[in-house]
Amino acid sequence: xxxxxxPTVTVNGVAYVSxxxxxxxxxxxxxxxxxxxxxxxxxITLVNASNTNLGIDINQSVVVKLKDYAGTAxxxxxxxxxxxxxxSMRVASGSVNISYVQITAVAPxxxxxxxxxxxxxxxxxxxxxxxxxxxxxxxxxxxTIDTGNYTLLQRDIKPAPAIGIANAAALVATGSIxxxxxxxxxxxxxxRRNTDVATNGYFNLLSDYIDVSSIKSxxxxxxxxxxxxxxxxxxxxxxxxxxxxIASYGIIGASIETDISNITDISLLAGIYLGMRAFPKTxxxxxxxxxxxxxxxxxxxxxxxNMYFGMPIQIxxxxxxxxxxTYQGFVEGWNLTFSGTKAKMTLRTSEKxxxxxxxxxxxxxxxxxxxxxxxxxxxxxxx
Numbered sequence: 154x155x156x157x158x159x160p161t162v163t164v165n166g167v168a169y170v171s172x173x174x175x176x177x178x179x180x181x182x183x184x185x186x187x188x189x190x191x192x193x194x195x196x197i198t199l200v201n202a203s204n205t206n207l208g209i210d211i212n213q214s215v216v217v218k219l220k221d222y223a224g225t226a227x228x229x230x231x232x233x234x235x236x237x238x239x240x241s242m243r244v245a246s247g248s249v250n251i252s253y254v255q256i257t258a259v260a261p262x263x264x265x266x267x268x269x270x271x272x273x274x275x276x277x278x279x280x281x282x283x284x285x286x287x288x289x290x291x292x293x294x295x296x297t298i299d300t301g302n303y304t305l306l307q308r309d310i311k312p313a314p315a316i317g318i319a320n321a322a323a324l325v326a327t328g329s330i331x332x333x334x335x336x337x338x339x340x341x342x343x344x345r346r347n348t349d350v351a352t353n354g355y356f357n358l359l360s361d362y363i364d365v366s367s368i369k370s371x372x373x374x375x376x377x378x379x380x381x382x383x384x385x386x387x388x389x390x391x392x393x394x395x396x397x398x399i400a401s402y403g404i405i406g407a408s409i410e411t412d413i414s415n416i417t418d419i420s421l422l423a424g425i426y427l428g429m430r431a432f433p434k435t436x437x438x439x440x441x442x443x444x445x446x447x448x449x450x451x452x453x454x455x456x457x458x459n460m461y462f463g464m465p466i467q468i469x470x471x472x473x474x475x476x477x478x479t480y481q482g483f484v485e486g487w488n489l490t491f492s493g494t495k496a497k498m499t500l501r502t503s504e505k506x507x508x509x510x511x512x513x514x515x516x517x518x519x520x521x522x523x524x525x526x527x528x529x530x531x532x533x534x535x536x
Contacts, residue, residue, distance in 0.1 A: 182486025296339030
């Protein structure tokens with residue numbers, strides 16, 4: 154069975170389907186694990202053969218849906234608001250008038266980009282409470298906000314765009330804010346990806362559906378940090394190094410200013426930074442998945458349409474020139490493009506080690522007893 158591309162674009166409550174939908178390009182997420190999150194966006198082309206003004210206006214709601222593999226259920230692939238409308242004629246002959254309506258829409262993080270916050274003092278609090286406070290000052294709808302791990306300093310009155318303050322609070326805690334395809338904003342803490350893998354495992358993306366010529370792998374010395382100085386409590390400095398990495402690559406230092414308030418948190422963070430960055434890893438920065446492939450199975454197609462920030466994926470059978478082993482990583486961002494006959498999703502990923510967080514004894518339940526530990530557990534596989 155072949156999947157039928159059957160989009161519905163709903164603008165301000167009015168649905169456009171089938172031949173009235175031209176082409177659509179949707180982008181979510183970031184390029185790599187070090188980046189701040191930027192707001193998602195969609196470029197939508199509608200075909201207007203009615204010679205009427207569709208009345209599409211700025212700030213109207215936009216929802217884009219595609220049918221699942223079976224064609225029985227709609228899957229939301231974008232939710233946002235209109236920021237620009239362009240109309241252009243394509244055919245004007247006698248009584249035939251066909252125009253294109255090109256819509257630019259932005260996803261829910263735009264509410265943080267457009268809103269100034271920080272007009273009151275923020276108390277010392279963990280990053281989860283800080284991000285919750287910031288989002289509450291905007292019009293964004295809240296998704297899951299994970300539990301915080303690190304205590305931030307009090308923030309004095311200093312108005313700034315909400316997206317910058319929220320990104321800073323998240324990234325210093327090695328987490329990330331994100332947006333969902335149904336129009337919400339959330340916070341994934343440093344353990345979210347570990348938990349996802351432990352619960353669901355890595356999704357096995359078959360190389361059969363990947364355009365191998367599009368794959369780009371990257372390993373860079375610019376990703377390496379093996380000597381790090383972290384500023385905390387305004388003017389205190391904590392320094393740590395990785396002698397093994399230094400022996401291989403020489404000293405590659407970094408100085409990072411943080412809003413962390415205490416030495417306990419900053420020492421944990423320093424260890425995590427070195428664990429992430431002391432050695433270079435190979436990430437796949439571009440993976441084109443042919444979701445319109447006649448042979449694509451329902452599991453793969455539906456999984457791609459239900460893509461989310463941080464999805465764990467695994468790919469086997471790639472050319473050895475790209476990666477010599479099974480690739481496991483996390484989706485940092487994606488671009489979905491489709492028209493009436495073609496559909497493709499390009500994934501931007503980071504290698505799993507950049508997101509892996511080793512368990513700290515402080516994070517283990519004190520009530521845990523040895524009899525509760527799985528009999529097949531081995532230390533080299535425990536996440």
